[in-house]
Amino acid sequence: MAxxxxxxxFFVSIRLTVVLxxxxxxxxxxxxxxxxxxxxxxxxxxxxxxxxxxFDILHIFDMYHSWWFQLLLLLxxxxxxxCSIDRLIRTWELIFPKxxxxxxxxxxxxxxxxxxxxxxxxKELENEFTAIVTKxxxxxxVEKTDQGFSLFAEKWRWTRLGVYIVHSSIxxxxxxxxxxxxxxxEGYVNIPEGERIDHVQLRNSDRVQHLGFDIQxxxxxxxxxxxxxxxxxxxxxxxxxxxxxxxxxDIIVNDPLRYKGISIFQSSYGEIxxxxxxxxxxxxxxxxxxxxxxxxxxxxxxxxxxGKPLEIPxxxxxxxxxxxxxSASFMGQNIGEALIGILTPVAGEPVEVIxxxxxxxxxxxxxxxxxxxxxxxxxxxxxxxKPGKKRYYTGLQVVKDPGVWVVYTGFIVMIVGIIITxxxxxxxxxxxxxxxxxxxxxxxxxxxxxxxLGMGIRAEKIARRLGKPKN
Amino acid sequence: MNSSELLxxxxxxxxxxxxxYLVSWIFQKPFSSQLAKWxxxxxxxGNLAGFFMRWAESYDLGIGHAxxxxxxxxxxxxxxxxxxxxxxxxxxxRNPMIGTFSAPIAFLAMAYxxxxxxxxxxxxxxxxxxxxxxLIAHVFTCFLGYAAFAIAFGISIMYLLKQREHPGGExxxxxxxxxxxxxxxxxxxxxxxxxxxxxxxxxxxxxxxxAWGSYWSWDxxxxxxxxxxxxxxxxxxxxxxRGWYGKKIAYLSVIGFVATLFxxxxxxxxxxxxxxxxx
Numbered sequence: 073m074a075x076x077x078x079x080x081x082f083f084v085s086i087r088l089t090v091v092l093x094x095x096x097x098x099x100x101x102x103x104x105x106x107x108x109x110x111x112x113x114x115x116x117x118x119x120x121x122x123x124x125x126x127f128d129i130l131h132i133f134d135m136y137h138s139w140w141f142q143l144l145l146l147l148x149x150x151x152x153x154x155c156s157i158d159r160l161i162r163t164w165e166l167i168f169p170k171x172x173x174x175x176x177x178x179x180x181x182x183x184x185x186x187x188x189x190x191x192x193x194x195k196e197l198e199n200e201f202t203a204i205v206t207k208x209x210x211x212x213x214v215e216k217t218d219q220g221f222s223l224f225a226e227k228w229r230w231t232r233l234g235v236y237i238v239h240s241s242i243x244x245x246x247x248x249x250x251x252x253x254x255x256x257x258e259g260y261v262n263i264p265e266g267e268r269i270d271h272v273q274l275r276n277s278d279r280v281q282h283l284g285f286d287i288q289x290x291x292x293x294x295x296x297x298x299x300x301x302x303x304x305x306x307x308x309x310x311x312x313x314x315x316x317x318x319x320x321x322d323i324i325v326n327d328p329l330r331y332k333g334i335s336i337f338q339s340s341y342g343e344i345x346x347x348x349x350x351x352x353x354x355x356x357x358x359x360x361x362x363x364x365x366x367x368x369x370x371x372x373x374x375x376x377x378x379g380k381p382l383e384i385p386x387x388x389x390x391x392x393x394x395x396x397x398x399s400a401s402f403m404g405q406n407i408g409e410a411l412i413g414i415l416t417p418v419a420g421e422p423v424e425v426i427x428x429x430x431x432x433x434x435x436x437x438x439x440x441x442x443x444x445x446x447x448x449x450x451x452x453x454x455x456x457x458k459p460g461k462k463r464y465y466t467g468l469q470v471v472k473d474p475g476v477w478v479v480y481t482g483f484i485v486m487i488v489g490i491i492i493t494x495x496x497x498x499x500x501x502x503x504x505x506x507x508x509x510x511x512x513x514x515x516x517x518x519x520x521x522x523x524x525l526g527m528g529i530r531a532e533k534i535a536r537r538l539g540k541p542k543n
Numbered sequence: 544m545n546s547s548e549l550l551x552x553x554x555x556x557x558x559x560x561x562x563x564y565l566v567s568w569i570f571q572k573p574f575s576s577q578l579a580k581w582x583x584x585x586x587x588x589g590n591l592a593g594f595f596m597r598w599a600e601s602y603d604l605g606i607g608h609a610x611x612x613x614x615x616x617x618x619x620x621x622x623x624x625x626x627x628x629x630x631x632x633x634x635x636x637r638n639p640m641i642g643t644f645s646a647p648i649a650f651l652a653m654a655y656x657x658x659x660x661x662x663x664x665x666x667x668x669x670x671x672x673x674x675x676x677x678l679i680a681h682v683f684t685c686f687l688g689y690a691a692f693a694i695a696f697g698i699s700i701m702y703l704l705k706q707r708e709h710p711g712g713e714x715x716x717x718x719x720x721x722x723x724x725x726x727x728x729x730x731x732x733x734x735x736x737x738x739x740x741x742x743x744x745x746x747x748x749x750x751x752x753x754a755w756g757s758y759w760s761w762d763x764x765x766x767x768x769x770x771x772x773x774x775x776x777x778x779x780x781x782x783x784x785r786g787w788y789g790k791k792i793a794y795l796s797v798i799g800f801v802a803t804l805f806x807x808x809x810x811x812x813x814x815x816x817x818x819x820x821x822x
Contacts, residue, residue, distance in 0.1 A: 086784045090780060090781055093773045093774075094773070094774075094777055097774055100769060100770050104766050104767060136761045258757065297606065299667075302670060304671055304674075324674075325672050326672070326753055369755070386670070439813070470756075486745070487738075487741065487742055487745065491738065495734075
């Protein structure tokens with residue numbers, strides 16, 4: 073029935089698997105060449121009108137979440153499921169027959185086998201040999217033959233199912249990812265020291281997410297090494313519910329706070345400007361720049377003045393704003409108000425950097441180790457002045473992903489499955505003892521569905537224990 | 544002698560080993576291949592010693608961490624894993640040709656680490672994102688995988704050379720191992736590499752989830768490791784189900800290693816979060 077269904081036939085082909093795997097590999101490259109999820113303006117200026125339209129239609133700017141990429145993943149999943157079911161049905165009775173049988177002739181026909189003689193008669197050897205095989209390999213089945221007896225033993229028959237274990241792990245991964253995207257969220261929030269929030273901004277979305285509790289930032293601390301590189305970012309956070317303190321914990325990168333299935337990660341930080349910056353439009357006297365350092369994933373915000381060089385943290389060099397242009401152009405396109413600056417790395421040539429005020433991700437296009445952007449006036453936190461002490465805000469990544477444990481289960485299942493599939497095999501051993509005059513002739517042979525050579529060596533070792541003389 | 548000086552000697556050692564292997568192949572002097580083997584063993588011991596010395600030196604500087612945190616350190620470890628694996632395979636198969644096509648890769652890795660002006664051998668403190676117990680597990684497994692793929696690549700190159708040999712031919716190609724041995728070895732190396740690449744990607748995902756709150760974010764390095772995984776998965780399926788072997792498998796293994804190299808080096812030229820391995 074299934075064999076006649078054309079849809080089934082389409083999906084049950086390994087050729088489809090190869091085509092899908094290679095298509096996924098090839099298309100995935102695109103998203104590593106075109107930065108993902110940057111602003112439309114930045115793309116427009118990088119690629120020009122025509123390519124921008126084309127890429128936009130093809131969802132290249134967020135390709136891993138595009139319908140066609142997800143479709144490829146879906147096709148691969150269906151392909152894996154149908155292939156596995158098909159093969160499992162066809163081989164189940166071969167793998168697990170109602171009665172396992174051994175054919176002596178099959179072992180006698182093996183190329184690699186050991187033969188030797190023993191001065192005793194077969195019946196004198198039976199108990200001793202059975203005990204040795206049990207110890208060295210596993211309990212054998214004893215079958216009487218005309219001239220003596222045969223011992224058959226096997227183990228790890230179930231490892232023939234290893235490949236299905238690996239395939240099932242992929243289903244766990246997909247199920248976990250779907251649970252995460254349906255019931256989870258990914259957001260971020262900046263909290264000034266001493267303040268608290270009850271909602272976060274969702275990533276790649278205009279919406280906010282209410283948490284059902286408050287997060288308060290008690291304190292933020294930055295420590296650095298002697299050379300100025302960051303050593304630790306530490307935020308002291310308190311969780312409050314209905315004005316009651318639930319718990320207080322310090323978080324650092326790699327050690328988040330988890331509460332009610334929501335995880336709170338240290339992601340960035342910044343300094344709160346000393347004066348209140350409420351001017352609606354951009355002014356050259358009040359420039360704040362954000363330096364995103366690729367290597368550490370951290371964002372540093374610094375005040376800048378025209379002509380005054382700034383030291384970029386983590387030893388990334390110097391940056392100086394040269395001028396503020398009311399109307400700048402880039403590759404023939406007008407990009408409006410922009411800062412023109414010079415970036416001087418520690419090693420290498422200085423480069424001119426254009427920072428349009430209204431296009432936040434513009435500098436990503438330069439593909440430098442530091443991405444510089446102008447902080448929008450309305451993003452700055454308006455807070456009362458606290459002269460004397462620097463005030464910071466902590467930048468938190470706030471995530472809920474109930475699917476993560478399903479994904480982790482998939483990870484473990486995959487590793488175990490790969491080890492079984494690659495490195496374990498269904499091994500079978502045969503010891504045949506037949507009378508030859510007043511002596512016994514002994515044949516030892518082993519076979520396996522994988523690594524036959526290894527099983528041959530094992531059979532040889534067992535033959536030695538049974539009394540095979542050294543060559 | 545500090546670790547950097549020792550590792551410069553190690554670079555030299557891999558160069559000598561590679562040359563001796565080449566000499567023994569071209570002139571068929573068993574003595575030379577014995578020398579090459581011992582040069583390799585000494586070099587690998589020196590490489591291992593350099594690795595641990597660097598680890599100890601970082602503690603002396605008060606910023607102790609496993610030397611797996613930047614491009615220089617990863618290249619040193621890459622050369623070490625290649626050296627250990629090829630010596631093991633050479634021992635198991637008793638064939639010095641394995642070293643002939645692997646020692647040069649270890650030499651190039653070390654030479655690049657020692658001589659490139661972009662790569663600093665200074666011991667630097669860990670940035671906050673790298674301070675995690677997952678660092679060792681992640682880098683260790685990834686590089687075991689990379690090294691296995693590097694050796695599979697060397698063997699595949701041998702296969703592609705060998706299959707051009709005329710039947711009954713003499714000359715250099717006649718000294719390469721038989722085609723079926725090379726084919727089997729490529730397959731075994733890919734199995735080993737695939738397991739460790741998978742574990743490497745998985746430990747990376749778990750780490751990313753504990754540092755950034757997301758186990759997969761399609762950053763270029765993640766994506767390229769997945770591309771590499773897809774290519775080797777294709778190789779394994781084509782072989783096990785469709786019975787591909789020989790030339791086709793050798794070509795896939797070469798393509799897979801190119802993707803591995805891009806995952807390792809090329810990604811540094813792309814925008815993304817994962818630039819710890821950068822210069």
